Amino acid sequence: MGAMTLKAIATLLLSLVIMGAAQSLSDGTELLLTDLSSELIVGYGTVEGDKLLLNLSHDTEGFYLYFLLPDGNVSAHQGRALEDRIEVANDAGGFLSLSEVLADRGVNLTVERVNGDLSTQPAQNDDLLEQPSGDSN
Amino acid sequence: MKPKTRSALQPFLLCLGLLVSLSLTACVPRANPNTRVLLFSADVWGGSPFTEGQKRRVFLEALSAKSVRRLIKAIPFELENQTSLENQAVTIRRFEAVYEVNAKQTPPLVKNNYRLMLELSDNPPERITLRNTMNGVTWSLRIADTAN
Numbered sequence: 001m002g003a004m005t006l007k008a009i010a011t012l013l014l015s016l017v018i019m020g021a022a023q024s025l026s027d028g029t030e031l032l033l034t035d036l037s038s039e040l041i042v043g044y045g046t047v048e049g050d051k052l053l054l055n056l057s058h059d060t061e062g063f064y065l066y067f068l069l070p071d072g073n074v075s076a077h078q079g080r081a082l083e084d085r086i087e088v089a090n091d092a093g094g095f096l097s098l099s100e101v102l103a104d105r106g107v108n109l110t111v112e113r114v115n116g117d118l119s120t121q122p123a124q125n126d127d128l129l130e131q132p133s134g135d136s137n
Numbered sequence: 138m139k140p141k142t143r144s145a146l147q148p149f150l151l152c153l154g155l156l157v158s159l160s161l162t163a164c165v166p167r168a169n170p171n172t173r174v175l176l177f178s179a180d181v182w183g184g185s186p187f188t189e190g191q192k193r194r195v196f197l198e199a200l201s202a203k204s205v206r207r208l209i210k211a212i213p214f215e216l217e218n219q220t221s222l223e224n225q226a227v228t229i230r231r232f233e234a235v236y237e238v239n240a241k242q243t244p245p246l247v248k249n250n251y252r253l254m255l256e257l258s259d260n261p262p263e264r265i266t267l268r269n270t271m272n273g274v275t276w277s278l279r280i281a282d283t284a285n
Binding site for chain 1: 175178179181196197244249282
C-alpha cells in the first residue's frame with residue numbers, strides 16, 4: 001500500500017471523526033479556532049453552500065479547532081497553521097491538511113489572513129495603572 | 138357549575154404575592170455609590186492563574202451549551218505603603234481573576250481579566266499601591282480617575 005493511499009485513508013478517517021460518518025457538512029456549520037491558551041479567537045468561518053471562508057489571524061501557529069454543527073454537536077481538535085496550509089492532528093499523532101479533510105466532505109476551504117484576534121474584548125482600566133515610585137515590575 | 142373556590146382565593150393570593158415581592162425587594166442590597174468595579178487585562182497582573190486545561194474545558198462547555206461559562210479565582214493581595222487613614226479610606230472588596238466565554242454570540246466573546254472591586258470613603262486617597270501576592274506584580278492605581 002503506497003504512502004498516498006495511507007494518507008487518503010487517514011484523511012478519510014479524520015473527516016469521519018470530525019463530521020460523523022456518512023454525513024455531509026451542513027450549511028451553517030461553523031469552524032472556530034482559538035490559541036492554545038483558549039484566550040484568543042484566532043479563526044472563524046461558516047459553511048455556506050460548498051464554501052467555507054476562514055478568517056485567520058496572521059500570528060496563529062498552534063491552535064484548537066472546534067466544529068460547531070447545526071445540530072448543536074461540537075467536536076474539538078488540535079491543529080497548526082503553516083505558511084501555506086492549515087493542518088489538523090489525527091489520533092496517530094500526525095497532521096492532515098484541513099483543506100483535504102473538508103474537500104472530502106464537499107467543502108472548499110478559503111483562508112483569509114486578518115490582523116489581530118477576532119473577538120476578545122479589551123480590558124477597560126489598564127490606563128489607570130502606573131509603575132509605583134521607586135519600584136518596578 | 139364550577140366551584141367558586143378559585144375566585145375566592147384570588148385576592149388572597151394577590152396580596153400574598155405582593156407581600157413576598159415587597160419583602161424580597163427590601164432584602165436586595167443597595168449599590169454603594171462609592172463602589173468602583175475596575176477591569177484589567179490579565180497580562181498586566183502577571184497572566185491568567187488558570188491552567189490551559191481548565192480554560193479549554195470551560196470554552197468547550199460554553200460552546201456546547203451556547204451559553205456563558207466562567208472561571209473565577211480570588212487573588213491574594215496587599216495594599217502597600219498606606220497610612221492607617223488611607224487604609225480606612227479604601228476597602229478592597231474583591232480582587233479576582235475572571236476567565237469568561239460567552240458563546241451566545243458567534244464568534245464567542247472571550248474575556249480574560251482581573252476584576253477589582255473597591256469601596257471608597259468620601260475622601261479617598263489619589264492612588265493606592267496594590268500588590269498581587271501570588272506573583273509579586275505591583276501597580277500604583279490612580280483612584281482619583283475612576284468614575285462612578
